[in-house]
Amino acid sequence: DGGITQSPKYLFRKEGQNVTLSCEQNLNHDAMYWYRQDPGQGLRLIYYSQIVNDFQKGDIAEGYSVSREKKESFPLTVTSAQKNPTAFYLCASSIATGLGGYTFGSGTRLTVV
Amino acid sequence: QQQVKQSPQSLIVQKGGISIINCAYENTAFDYFPWYQQFPGKGPALLIAIRPDVSEKKEGRFTISFNKSAKQFSLHIMDSQPGDSATYFCAASGDSGYALNFGKGTSLLVTP
Numbered sequence: 001d002g003g004i005t006q007s008p009k010y011l012f013r014k015e016g017q018n019v020t021l022s023c024e025q026n027l028n029h030d031a032m033y034w035y036r037q038d039p040g041q042g043l044r045l046i047y048y049s050q051i052v053n054d055f056q057k058g059d060i061a062e063g064y065s066v067s068r069e070k071k072e073s074f075p076l077t078v079t080s081a082q083k084n085p086t087a088f089y090l091c092a093s094s095i096a097t098g099l100g101g102y103t104f105g106s107g108t109r110l111t112v113v
Numbered sequence: 114q115q116q117v118k119q120s121p122q123s124l125i126v127q128k129g130g131i132s133i134i135n136c137a138y139e140n141t142a143f144d145y146f147p148w149y150q151q152f153p154g155k156g157p158a159l160l161i162a163i164r165p166d167v168s169e170k171k172e173g174r175f176t177i178s179f180n181k182s183a184k185q186f187s188l189h190i191m192d193s194q195p196g197d198s199a200t201y202f203c204a205a206s207g208d209s210g211y212a213l214n215f216g217k218g219t220s221l222l223v224t225p
Binding site: 004 | 147
């Protein structure tokens with residue numbers, strides 16, 4: 001079945017460590033996105049990519065980094081510069097930006113311990 | 114800056130009632146308005162979407178009403194069921210190159 005796979009489902013990080021969240025899709029979608037979800041804040045855009053080897057900052061990119069070396073993959077690194085990383089992270093994809101709905105993964109819950 | 118404003122933050126409706134969630138936007142370049150449904154611990158799923166060339170779209174018990182002049186759109190859930198209890202997000206995007214801007218969400222509880 002086509003879809004988006006995020007891993008791991010739960011992730012614990014010590015303060016000062018970088019961690020990478022995985023996002024893989026087999027939908028042949030060009031565009032991929034990372035959102036952060038906090039209670040009462042909705043979904044806030046971290047980064048998005050319209051095509052391989054290209055990505056743009058979203059509203060809250062500080063402390064995060066991404067890469068898009070393959071069409072299927074869009075990993076997100078939460079760096080030690082992100083002051084409040086505990087959140088639910090959602091990856092999504094679409095045929096193209098501004099075109100059609102998104103397919104979301106099941107999310108990764110990151111907790112800083 | 115919140116580009117899409119959603120209300121109410123939470124909503125309690127009796128089984129069989131109508132649930133209504135409202136959203137407003139500022140950017141007149143937006144031309145795609147989807148609604149997403151999210152259950153706890155899961156990613157959001159596309160429920161229904163509308164473009165500004167129509168004022169209403171209905172899919173089963175779910176209806177989007179769109180008012181272009183007021184820059185508002187709303188989701189109506191008819192005959193609400195306990196299984197509809199979830200968080201609902203409205204969103205908007207514009208020309209190619211725009212990512213979706215989401216509202217802050219509405220937590221809906223449908224009581225038996």
